[in-house]
């Protein structure tokens with residue numbers, strides 16, 4: 001029997017060719033992260049987002065994702081003049097060492113000035129439940145913070161944080177399942193969601 005759960009594909013094929021998208025990912029559970037990030041980049045490119053308009057940045061763990069997303073959105077707006085410095089407290093001296101678009105920049109390298117603010121940010125992390133309450137606290141605070149950032153800034157923040165109870169749950173959701181079923185790579189959905197939401201918010205502006 002087929003399932004009723006899951007995402008129904010949009011009838012519209014959104015065009016990402018004019019969009020600029022940031023991916024911010026944690027480095028905890030890196031093998032799973034890599035697969036999710038690659039899935040997202042594949043779909044962004046499939047929808048026409050230019051490699052030079054995909055910026056990938058890493059942070060230590062999922063707990064660091066909200067601050068990074070917030071600063072990247074603010075910084076890209078200041079650099080492009082889309083917001084004034086006074087609007088965006090803390091955005092001065094914004095610099096993104098080690099960021100990459102397509103291929104990694106050398107550590108310490110500054111990003112070239114972008115020609116437009118980010119249309120969407122994808123926050124990617126993999127939280128796997130352990131023996132303590134760490135998992136619950138991080139899941140709760142990160143999901144609330146990411147929602148707040150997108151509502152406060154009006155820039156879509158795609159929730160690419162897996163909150164898995166077991167290693168296998170996380171692996172399956174990154175297309176790396178250990179059984180006969182490899183599972184579906186959710187990173188692909190996040191790439192498509194970024195293009196769809198980036199396109200919507202331009203129309204809704």
Ligand code: DLZ
Nearest residue numbers: 026028060061062063125126127128134
């Ligand atoms: C500390 C911690 C733990 C226990 N588990 C994870 C995890 O499963 N996934 C993840 O992304 N990060 C984890 N972290 C690290 C925290 O997110 C954070 O980086 C540290 O607490 C430092 O603020």
